[in-house]
Amino acid sequence: MNGGGADPRALHRALTGHLAPASAAWLATALHDAEATTTSPGGIPAWERHFASAGRHCRPGAGHAGAGDVAEAARVLILHAARPDAPALTRLYTRGSAAERRAVLFALPLLPDLGPGAVPLVQDALRANDTRLTAAALGPYAATHLPPDSWRQALLKCLFTGVPLAAVASLAERAAGDAELARMLTDYAAERTAAGRPVPGDLHHALALTGAAAPPAPPAKEP
Structure with a gap:
């Protein structure tokens, strides 16, 4: 309420x-x-x-x-x-x-x-x-x-701190076609993957809203 x-x-x-x-x-x-x-x-x-x-x-x-x-x-x-x-x-x-x-x-x-x-x-x-x-x-x-720069950084902070992106008003409208946001999300996903950490599910959702392709999945570990 x-x-x-x-x-x-x-x-x-x-x-x-x-x-x-x-x-x-x-x-x-x-x-x-x-x-x-x-x-x-x-x-x-x-x-x-x-x-x-x-x-x-x-x-x-x-x-x-x-x-x-x-x-x-x-x-x-x-x-x-x-x-x-x-x-x-x-x-x-x-x-x-x-x-x-x-x-x-x-x-x-x-x-x-x-x-x-x-x-x-x-x-x-x-x-x-x-x-x-x-x-x-x-x-x-x-x-x-x-402003766009502040808004993009705020999205990354949500992903970093675990704030659900459902809290972000007009997410789809602002993310649509945002190439810089797509680059930032892709870089963050790559950093998480390289560190052996899971990529938040909300990141994939936000990246899809930008219209960019999803980052490649990490290679499977050899047995």
């Missing part, structure tokens, strides 16, 4: 169906404050305080699990309602926990006025040693705005 690229209305319905009554009431207040751009004491927008405190206030209802998931979805909805600009998102991302950073990344495709202004946040997430951040960074926003 991370909301990356999801319809905000559908995400809201799904989330409220999972929340305990008190948490649902808190979410209603948080979204109202975000839409109204209410300011808290000290000049900080109220929605920023709600964003930071979602982990304390969002609790799943009886029969539902995943407190982290509901808090993450709540943060995405708060950002969608507040429509922050790139500097505000950068502040939240830079100061935030890993969970808050993921929520920022998941919310990016729901903020159409951003343009490429949040690309540095995606690139920062792709440099982190956190596979959940890597997966969150490669949603629809990255598919639209991430």
